Amino acid sequence: MIRRPLAVVWFKRDLRATDHAALALAAATGRDVLPLWIVEPALWQLHDASGRQYEFHAECAAALRDDLAALGQPLVVRVGDAVAVLAALHRAHGIAGLFAHQETGNLWTYARDRRVRAWVRAQGIPLHEPRQNGVVRALPSRDGWARQWERFMRASCDVAPALRPLAIDAGTIPDAASLGLPPDLCPGRQTGGAPAARALLDGFLAGRGRDYRRGMSSPVTAFDQCSRLSPHFAAGSLSVRQAAQAAWAALDRGPPGMRPAVTSFLSRLAWHCHFTQKLESEPGIETRDLHPALRGLRPDGAGTEAFRRWAEGTTGWPFLDGCMRALAATGWMNFRMRAMLMSVATGHLGLDWRAPGLHLARLFTDYDAGIHWPQTQMQSGSTGVNTVRLYNPVKQGLDQDADGTFIRRWVPELARLPAPHIHTPWAAPPDALHDAGVRLDGNYPRPIGDHEALARTARATLWGARRGPAYRAAADAIQQQHGSRRSGMKQVGDRPGAARRRTPTAQGALELE
DNA sequence: AGTGCAGTTGACTTT
């Protein structure tokens, strides 16, 4: 039998057929192209993985299978260890080249990619790893990063190539249970796949996002007024570049009045890559406090009563509980409230960020290590670069949900309590509680503590760790490596003693809303 | 019509 060695395109978190450099490169070789998705059980067993994420990815893969079938060869799916699957394909068909996008994942996928790299080298198989977003591998310095981001995003996207059909079993996409994933009830989960992504993008730019800048802050409005593209970026069913180019097109010829929203959206696309770059440059961010002075500051919270109540949404702070429950039921939460959830866990409750970080990772359909772990450390005050930001769970509720609409929906025990008591049921008059059918520590808990006193303690702990001569030097080094050059924050080379003023835009250095 | 004053607003600092 004459073997025709294959150009294998390994799809990872890039489950789309368009703007896919690895697919285009493979097709350009003229060889038969095998589009491959490897479902790795060990990856889905990790503590940051969940059923909702897998199901979303599986829907993306199913849509990709259809898109590729239309091009000539459907997606081939195999279950198992990546090296084992590739080795089996190599034995059966011969692999002439492996094509896969560079990607920034967690420590497990980082190690997995190194194993695959070692294997292809040993086999003499050429490996091609093109870029797919604004993240730069082996980046020597952050200088000029923003400029190269725009250059990459402005470059034209690859169109999907025609594929020759192969006589290879396409395999089936397994369900979550067969991978050993526990049941993960998420009735409001978003739907995966490039068509769903395109519909969200088009709808957002056509007018749904008109009030984006104001609407993103409150969970009452954010579910409708944000783009909701995050899970698609995480699975790759839409590329950041495809979104950026659609946004630029909307600025040129989209509906009038959308300009502020689209401009904000574009800046967030850049931030998406900015945060991923941090993890790409320093993968240890997943497990290690960025600033040495903050290591070991807080106890591991896993298994504690405080952690359990935080994770279940029964802290007794109604707005916080509502946010946690809404996240569990939908797989999504707006940025501000994500920060509040992490801030309360690591601030008021004084827990180390790792267990809360893993809990949130599993609840996020859009979990992406490159966004999540840099954000987790920032929101916990572990980077040492940013100021301590403790969110007041009651004040946020009064600001973002003044009339209690959101709390009523997600904390139905309190639904009949009128605002403003719904924000502070522990302080409500007994007859108001009675009339609303609320029994404190009966059907809704008293708060886990006095949030103002807890915040004072947290502030003292976090600011206390910042005193000491070694603190500033280490913080400066972190800013130099990871900070945005647009931020207006102190740069090495600033004159000592020069005013380090932060203008309102400079405060926005790490501002996502 | 000017004055005193309590309360508000916004800019800025500190934690």
Added chain:
DNA sequence: TAAAGTCAACTGCAC
């Protein structure tokens, strides 16, 4: 992406 505190300028109002 915070919140609380300080301070000065401002406002509305009574007299």
